[in-house]
Amino acid sequence: MRIKSIAVLIALVFPTFYLPAAQAAEKPVIESFTFTPNEIDVLSANTKVDIELVVSHPSGIENLTTMATLISSKNDTLSTIIKRIDSPINQSLTKVTFRGSLTVPRDIATGVYNFTVAALRNNSTAGYQYATDAPDTKKIRNLVGIESGLLVRSGGDLNLTYDTFVGPTYDSTLGITYNDPITYTSSNVPIWKVGETFSPSKYYELRVPSLSLGVTSTTPLVCSSDGKQLKFLKEGSCNFIVSTPKTNDYKAKLSNQTVTITAARIKPELTLDKIANQTAKDLPKSVSIFQVYSAAEGYVFPQTATPTVCFGSGFFVRIVSGGTCTLTYQTKETATYLASDLYKVSFEVARDPQSISFSLPATANVSVKTLPLTAKTSSGGSVTYESSPAENCSVSGSTLSLLKRGNCVVVATQAGTSTIAPASATSTVVIDGVLPTAQKTITCSKGKSTKKVTGTNPKCPAGYKLKK
DSSP states (O other): OOOSOHHHHHHHHSOOOOOOGGGOOOOOEEEEEEEEOSEEETTSSOOEEEEEEEEEOTTOBOOSEEEEEEEETTOOEEEEEEEEOOSSOOTTOSEEEEEEEEEOOTTSOOEEEEEEEOOOBBOGGGSOOOBOOOOOOOOOOOOTTOSSSEEEEBTTBOOBOOOSEEOOTTOTTSOOOOSOTTTSOTTOOOOOBTTOEEOGGGTSEESOTTSOOEEEESOTTTEEEOSSOEEEOSSEEEEEEEEEOOOSSBOOEEEEEEEEEBOOOBOOOOOOOOOOOEESTTOSEEEEOOOEEETTTEEEOOEESOTTTEEEETTEEEEOSSEEEEEEEOOOOOSSBOOOOOEEEEEEEEOBOOOEEOOOOSEEEGGGOEEEOOOEESSOOOOEEEEEOTTTEEEETTEEEEOSSEEEEEEEEEOOOSSBOOEEEEEEEEEESOOOOOOEEEEEEETTEEEEEEESSOOOOTTOEEOO
16 A cells, blocks of 8 residues: 555554653664565566564564555655564564565656664563664665665666766855865866866766766857867857766766857966176175066066076075076966966076196106195185096096006096186196016915915916915
């Protein structure tokens, strides 16, 4: 049978008992409430749903039957009586099972239906009587929005009306609370201008991950679509539809939008003057520079590309070291303007020169093995050395090692400072002569006697063996 209000029926069949607080003990507990199958198809051969309810209480359960009711989202109901299965009836049984079934009519609307059961009471032998609470809703599937309840399909279709997505963010009248408020904010507004694009995923929050957002245009001359995004082609009214498709579970959901596309954004052009070269005298110091103005954002302030030399500070440049100072200017992208090109201006900060004196002897015999390096600078700064080629000579600190005959080139360098320019000097020495042949001594043995042999390639005399 069908009824329109389950609340009225429950009140008539099972009146509620209100007991003084002093008599309160414990309510009967619904241990489990299950139904199988958890989805049916009205076009299938069998639409029967089996129901089982397990209730417990220390004093036993008074009821012999109870009512299970199937309720739709529109409060349409379908009810059946379920009976306890203990036979003969054992009123002292502390855990009682109720079973029954319900045949769903084939003309029922598709959708999600939830079960409820009329309250059951414990036996009065406990000295009090309480009614059960409603059974807990259990998650039985992973379909968003229909995790529990009985699914009624027709030919495989559930036709569930569900907010598979919400938005758009730029419509402040919707009053939507988004699951991801960091991404989907009211400030997240598209740029409705020629040449721009519109991706639904930036402005609509998808609530069912198994689905995908699509977009179609009904004004393709103004805004075209490839199914995933719109491209704005010319000025005018753009009509488009954001949607998720119909599936076996969900109805198609549509969001119709009409917007006005205006002229394309332009890229601002900036005008820069030159900055005169500077000296490293009195560093650090600030120097006044030209002002750059753009209709896109007003005054544009410089950024440094050479922070070890200088940095911009409003309409000034702060110089901290000698070298090449490079400043950049660029406007940011806005809803009206594109970002400008990156403009650069450079100038030199001349450091004070320094001299370095360095010389090596014209020739050196390889047998000398090493030469001291004694470069001097006018600044008094420390000097580093490099030599080449590596097979002829090498440097360690301020000592040159002579390795073999040939030319050896040594470069002495002073790195400079923020106000003193670097300096270097090169000197060449010709390495001649030969290295003395290395002598080697071995010990040879013959019986109990031993003999030492020295030479460039010593060998043991006849009858002797190399002693190890």
